[in-house]
Amino acid sequence: MALKRGLSSVGVQRKMSSGSRLRIVIILLFSVLTLLVFFVGQGLYISDRDSVQNGFSKQNVDWRERLASQYIKNFFTKEVIDVVTTSATATESGLPSLDSFRNGNLSSSWKVAGVEASIEDKATSQSNQKATDLKQVMSQVKEGKLLDDDHSHNKPTNTLRRQLRDDKRGKHVAGLVRQDNEATVKLENAAIERSKAVDSAVLGKYNIWRREVDNENSDSRVRLMSDQIIMAKVFISIASLKKKPDLRKELQVRLKECQRALGESTTDADLPRSASEKIQAMGKVLAKARGQLYDCKLVTRKLRAMLQTSEEQVRRLKRQSMFLSQLAAKTIPNAIHCLSIRLTIEYYLLPPAKRKFPRSENLENPNLYHYALFSDNVLAASVVVNSTIKNAKHPSKHVFHLVTDKLNFGAMNMWFLLNPPGKATINVENVDEFKWLNSSYCPVLRQLETAAMKEYYFKADHTTSSGSSNLKYRNPKYLSMLNHLRFYLPQVYPKLDKILFLDDDIVVQKDLTGLWSVDLHGKVNGAVETCGESFHRFDKYLNFSNPHISQNFNPNACGWAYGMNMFDLKVWRKKDITGIYHKWQNMNEDRTLWKLGTLPPGLITFYGLTHPLRKSWHVLGLGYNPNVNMKDIARAAVIHYNGNMKPWLELAMTKYRSYWTKYVKYDYPYLRNCNFSE
Numbered sequence: 001m002a003l004k005r006g007l008s009s010v011g012v013q014r015k016m017s018s019g020s021r022l023r024i025v026i027i028l029l030f031s032v033l034t035l036l037v038f039f040v041g042q043g044l045y046i047s048d049r050d051s052v053q054n055g056f057s058k059q060n061v062d063w064r065e066r067l068a069s070q071y072i073k074n075f076f077t078k079e080v081i082d083v084v085t086t087s088a089t090a091t092e093s094g095l096p097s098l099d100s101f102r103n104g105n106l107s108s109s110w111k112v113a114g115v116e117a118s119i120e121d122k123a124t125s126q127s128n129q130k131a132t133d134l135k136q137v138m139s140q141v142k143e144g145k146l147l148d149d150d151h152s153h154n155k156p157t158n159t160l161r162r163q164l165r166d167d168k169r170g171k172h173v174a175g176l177v178r179q180d181n182e183a184t185v186k187l188e189n190a191a192i193e194r195s196k197a198v199d200s201a202v203l204g205k206y207n208i209w210r211r212e213v214d215n216e217n218s219d220s221r222v223r224l225m226s227d228q229i230i231m232a233k234v235f236i237s238i239a240s241l242k243k244k245p246d247l248r249k250e251l252q253v254r255l256k257e258c259q260r261a262l263g264e265s266t267t268d269a270d271l272p273r274s275a276s277e278k279i280q281a282m283g284k285v286l287a288k289a290r291g292q293l294y295d296c297k298l299v300t301r302k303l304r305a306m307l308q309t310s311e312e313q314v315r316r317l318k319r320q321s322m323f324l325s326q327l328a329a330k331t332i333p334n335a336i337h338c339l340s341i342r343l344t345i346e347y348y349l350l351p352p353a354k355r356k357f358p359r360s361e362n363l364e365n366p367n368l369y370h371y372a373l374f375s376d377n378v379l380a381a382s383v384v385v386n387s388t389i390k391n392a393k394h395p396s397k398h399v400f401h402l403v404t405d406k407l408n409f410g411a412m413n414m415w416f417l418l419n420p421p422g423k424a425t426i427n428v429e430n431v432d433e434f435k436w437l438n439s440s441y442c443p444v445l446r447q448l449e450t451a452a453m454k455e456y457y458f459k460a461d462h463t464t465s466s467g468s469s470n471l472k473y474r475n476p477k478y479l480s481m482l483n484h485l486r487f488y489l490p491q492v493y494p495k496l497d498k499i500l501f502l503d504d505d506i507v508v509q510k511d512l513t514g515l516w517s518v519d520l521h522g523k524v525n526g527a528v529e530t531c532g533e534s535f536h537r538f539d540k541y542l543n544f545s546n547p548h549i550s551q552n553f554n555p556n557a558c559g560w561a562y563g564m565n566m567f568d569l570k571v572w573r574k575k576d577i578t579g580i581y582h583k584w585q586n587m588n589e590d591r592t593l594w595k596l597g598t599l600p601p602g603l604i605t606f607y608g609l610t611h612p613l614r615k616s617w618h619v620l621g622l623g624y625n626p627n628v629n630m631k632d633i634a635r636a637a638v639i640h641y642n643g644n645m646k647p648w649l650e651l652a653m654t655k656y657r658s659y660w661t662k663y664v665k666y667d668y669p670y671l672r673n674c675n676f677s678e
Contacts (some may be wrong), residue, residue: 012329121636130552174232221268221275228282232258234302235289239497241298247289254282257421328651329644336379336648336676340411344380347410347417355413362425364495369513372489374403374431374482375504378411379648382419386663388507389421394513396423401493403485406432419665430482435490444484483598486562487581487605490569497570503563503647507659510637515566515617523611524577526566526619531558541600546592553607560610562599563640564618571609581605622647622656633659 125596232255239248261278265271332340347355364367371388375381381402389395400421404412409430416426431437439446447453484491486501493499500515502508520526530536538544539555572578589591595601619636621628622645633639639659645652649658661678665671 014474018546025040042144043276048508051275072340075237076325109396153644177427178315208565214666219267221271221279222262222265224261225271225275225279225282227260228279228286229255230303231286233306235286235293235297238293238295238298238301245293247292247627250285251289254278254285256611283552325644325651326650328649331647332377333649335674335676339670339676340378340408342670343411343414344408347414350414350417352481353363355415357420357426357428359425360427361429363401364493366398366497367398368397368425369516370399370493370496370499372401372486372493372499372501373504374485375412376480376482377504377648378408378415380504380646381412382507383416383660383663384502384504384506385416385421385424385426388502388512389424390663391508391510392424392513393511395421397513399425400427401499402426402428403431403492404428405480405482406430408458418670419668431485434492437479437481437488438442441483441591442484442488443582445481447589486598487578487601490573490578492568496566499569501562501565501567503640503642505641506563507639507641507663509627509639509659512637515613518519518566518611518613520566520571520572520611523609524568524571525560525561525606526568526611527560527610527614528564528620529558530620538603540592541603543592548587549593553604555605557603558612559599559603559616561610561620561642562602563620563642564638566613575609577605577609620655622659626655627655628656 037257095181230580232251236248236251236255239245239251257278261272261275263270373381373384375384381404385400388400389398392398398421403677409428413428420426437445439449446541482535489499489501500512515526517651518526536559537555538553538557538559541559542549542553542555544550544553544555581601584593616632616635616637618638618640619628619632620640622633622643622646623641624640625643632655639656641647641656641660642651647657651659664676664678666676666678
C-alpha cells in the first residue's frame with residue numbers, strides 16, 4: 001500500500017518504460033550537475049534566470065524529474081525504489097491512482113464510541129477541505145513549484161493525510177452514534193405504546209403471569225380477580241411468618257372484599273359495578289406486599305402447597321361426581337316412570353283379544369331378519385325399533401324379539417300396540433315367564449340368592465370414602481337377568497339360526513341387513529373390536545394374577561363391544577357356548593376372576609370365537625367420550641351411547657343427543673302428558 005500511495009503522489013507517467021527511461025534520466029542528471037557546477041562557478045545561473053529557462057527547456061524538464069525523484073525518496077525505502085526500477089509500468093503493477101487517495105478510500109474498521117452525531121457535518125466539510133489542500137500540494141509537486149531546498153512539503157502532506165484519516169474515523173463514528181440513537185428512539189416508542197395498552201383503571205397490577213389477563217376477553221377481569229385472590233392468600237401466609245400484622249390484616253380485608261365481589265361470577269358481565277374498585281384496591285395492597293414480603297422461595301413453597309390442596313380437592317370432587325353420575329345412571333327419570341305407569345294401566349284395561357300383535361307366524365321364520373332386544377326402558381326400546389325400521393330397505397322382513405321384566409311388560413306391549421312398527425313384526429315377552437331359567441340351571445341366579453352375594457352388592461364394607469364403588473356394584477343392571485339373558489339366546493329362540501343382538505342405548509342409522517351376509521368363518525360372535533384403546537384389552541377386565549385366567553388367556557388380547565352383535569346360533573349350539581359360560585360363572589362364585597358385569601364373562605366365553613366386524617358398523621363412546629369423531633358418527637351404521645350419559649337423561653352430552661331425539665315423537669299425547677321435552 002505504501003508503494004501504491006508513493007507512486008500515485010508523484011504522478012509517474014504510466015506509459016513510460018521504466019528501464020530505458022531511468023538510464024536516460026541518470027545520464028541527464030550527471031550532465032546537468034556538471035553544467036550547474038560550471039555555471040554557478042561563473043555566476044551565470046543567477047544573473048540570467050530567464051535565459052537559462054528559455055535556453056535550457058530540456059534541462060528544466062529534467063530538473064523537475066529530479067525533484068520528483070527526491071520527493072519519492074522521502075516516501076519510500078531503497079528496496080521499494082529497486083522494485084520500481086525492475087518492474088513494469090505502474091499500470092501493469094496494479095497500483096492505484098492518486099484519485100483513490102483523494103477520494104478517501106481508506107479502511108473503515110475503526111470502532112470509536114461516545115462521539116455525538118452533531119460532528120458529522122463538520123467532519124465532512126473539514127475532510128473535503130483537507131482533501132482539496134492535499135490535492136493542491138500534489139499538483140505543486142508535480143509542476144515543480146516546490147523547491148528542492150524547501151523540504152517542509154513533507155510535513156503539510158503528512159498532516160493532511162493524518163487529518164483526513166481522522167475525519168474519516170469521525171464520520172464512521174458519527175454514523176454508529178446515529179444508528180444507536182435511532183435504535184434507542186425505537187425502543188422508547190415501543191415502550192410508550194406498550195404502556196398505553198395497559199389498563200390504567202387497574203392500578204398497582206402486581207404481576208401478570210397469564211397473558212390472557214391483558215386480552216379483552218369476556219372474563220379477563222374475573223381471571224385477574226382470581227389471580228389476585230391466590231396471591232393475597234400467599235402473602236397473608238408470608239406476612240404471618242414475617243410478623244407483619246398490619247399488612248396481614250389489610251390483605252385479609254381486601255381478600256374478603258374481592259371474594260364477595262367475585263362470588264360465583266364466571267364472566268365480566270356477572271361482576272358488580274364495584275369490581276373495578278376492588279381490583280384497583282387489591283392491586284395496590286399486593287404491590288405493597290410484594291415490596292415488603294416477596295421471597296421467591298417462600299412464594300414457591302406456598303404456591304406448591306396450595307396446588308397440592310387443590311389437587312386433593314379435585315380428586316375428592318371427582319369421586320363425588322362419579323357417585324352422582326352413577327346415581328343418575330341407575331335411576332329412572334320421572335317422565336319415563338310416568339309413561340310406564342300410564343301405559344301399564346291402559347294395557348290391562350284392554351280386553352285379552354286386543355293384546356296380541358299381528359304376523360306372529362314370522363317369529364320363527366329363519367329366512368327373515370331377527371333382532372333380539374332386552375330392555376326395561378319403554379322409550380329407549382321404541383327408539384331402537386323406530387330407527388331400525390326407518391333405515392331398513394325392506395321393513396316387512398324384519399322381526400323384533402323384545403324381552404322385558406314383569407314390571408314393564410304391560411307398558412312395553414301397550415306402546416307397540418299403539419305405535420306398531422309399520423310392516424315389521426314385533427313380539428314382547430316377560431323374562432319372569434321363562435320357567436326353565438331358574439337357579440338350578442343358571443349359576444347367576446343361584447349366586448344372587450346367596451347371602452354372600454347380597455352382602456357384596458348391598459353392604460358397604462368394600463366401599464370407598466365417597467361410596468361410589470358400592471353404588472356401582474348396586475347398579476340394577478348387574479342384578480337383573482335381562483342383562484345375563486344374552487348368554488341363553490339358543491334357549492330363548494330355538495328355531496332361529498342367526499340373530500342380531502342390540503342394546504337399548506343404540507341408534508340405527510343405516511340398513512343392517514348386510515350383517516346377515518357377513519361370513520363369520522365358523523365363529524359364533526361377530527362384533528367390532530375395541531382394542532384401539534389400551535383399556536379395552538383383556539388385562540383390564542380379568543384378574544391375571546389368578547392362574548385360571550393367566551394360563552388360558554392372553555392379557556393383550558383384543559376386546560370387543562356388546563351393543564350390536566351378530567350371533568350364529570347353529571354354531572353356538574354345536575360348541576355349547578352356554579355350557580362354557582356356566583363353567584366360568586361357577587368358577588367365579590367368589591368373584592376372583594372378574595368383579596361384575598357381562599362383558600368379562602363374554603370375553604371369556606367367546607374367546608377365540610369372535611369374528612371382527614368393520615368398525616363403521618358400530619361406533620361407541622357417545623355416553624362418555626366427548627371427542628368421538630363426527631365423521632365416524634356420520635358413517636356409522638349403529639351409534640352406541642355406552643356409558644353413564646344416556647341420551648334420555650339430563651346429563652346426556654348435548655352434541656350427541658340429537659341423533660337419538662329425532663326418533664322420539666315428543667308430540668305424542670302420552671309423552672306430552674308426562675312432560676317429556678327435547
